[in-house]
Amino acid sequence: MRGLELQSVSIHAENDETPLFPPLTLRVPRGVIATVVGPSGIGKSTLLDVVGGHLPRGFGATGKVLLDDRDVTHLPAERRRIGVLFQDAALFPHLSVGDNLAFGLAHEVRGRTARRAAVAAALEQAGLAGFADRDPATLSGGQRARAALMRTLLAEPCALLLDEPFSKLDPALRSDLRQFVFSHIRDRNIPALLVTHDDADAVEADGPVVELEEHPGYGNIRAE
Numbered sequence: 001m002r003g004l005e006l007q008s009v010s011i012h013a014e015n016d017e018t019p020l021f022p023p024l025t026l027r028v029p030r031g032v033i034a035t036v037v038g039p040s041g042i043g044k045s046t047l048l049d050v051v052g053g054h055l056p057r058g059f060g061a062t063g064k065v066l067l068d069d070r071d072v073t074h075l076p077a078e079r080r081r082i083g084v085l086f087q088d089a090a091l092f093p094h095l096s097v098g099d100n101l102a103f104g105l106a107h108e109v110r111g112r113t114a115r116r117a118a119v120a121a122a123l124e125q126a127g128l129a130g131f132a133d134r135d136p137a138t139l140s141g142g143q144r145a146r147a148a149l150m151r152t153l154l155a156e157p158c159a160l161l162l163d164e165p166f167s168k169l170d171p172a173l174r175s176d177l178r179q180f181v182f183s184h185i186r187d188r189n190i191p192a193l194l195v196t197h198d199d200a201d202a203v204e205a206d207g208p209v210v211e212l213e214e215h216p217g218y219g220n221i222r223a224e
């Protein structure tokens with residue numbers, strides 16, 4: 001399948017074989033945004049870590065992750081080309097906005113002129129034309145979030161993982177940024193996995209919704 005596929009993915013603490021949640025199988029075709037919801041602490045962020053190849057210390061995982069039919073389960077994060085966007089979309093404070101975006105730029109874009117042009121085009125797309133030389137600290141929350149998204153997209157990821165990327169924004173900005181992010185995912189025809197606590201995110205994502213639930217025998221709840 002062209003897209004992101006999870007086959008029986010299961011996560012457990014190394015010192016405790018009890019999985020956080022039942023094995024998860026999910027198909028996210030290209031251009032589709034799947035939403036992961038569930039109670040706090042059930043393992044949503046850790047699931048994204050596993051898909052991205054950043055299994056946190058102290059955890060083990062089983063199952064498979066496939067990207068466009070390629071098994072990436074055992075590839076290190078940097079060879080998966082999976083982009084990640086967190087709620088604290090942090091830009092490097094010591095780099096200008098333009099240099100932050102250039103940092104994300106795919107290695108395939110070679111030459112100073114081509115790289116500059118790619119960054120300028122991305123800034124323009126994000127409504128940030130002329131911001132290249134600005135210090136990130138002088139940007140508003142929404143501007144920073146858009147710049148961080150463009151930095152992630154300039155790496156030309158094959159899939160995108162979004163961990164509550166809008167949760168710290170006020171409602172109006174949230175809705176605008178959601179439209180911005182979702183339209184980019186659809187235009188670029190990449191699969192995305194979105195962790196959120198906001199129902200409106202899931203509705204707008206308009207893809208499959210995975211509900212991680214507490215089950216006896218999983219996570220912190222033990223079978224009697």
Ligand SMILES: Nc1ncnc2c1ncn2[C@@H]1O[C@H](COP(=O)(O)OP(=O)(O)OP(=O)(O)O)[C@@H](O)[C@H]1O
Binds near residue numbers: 020058
């Ligand atoms: N580095 C770590 N070492 C040990 N336990 C951890 C570590 N990181 C997370 N956990 C535990 O693993 C479980 C899953 O955490 P995770 O952050 O994935 O949950 P979540 O569903 O994303 O929660 P939230 O909605 O609150 O962000 C939690 O019980 C958490 O306490």
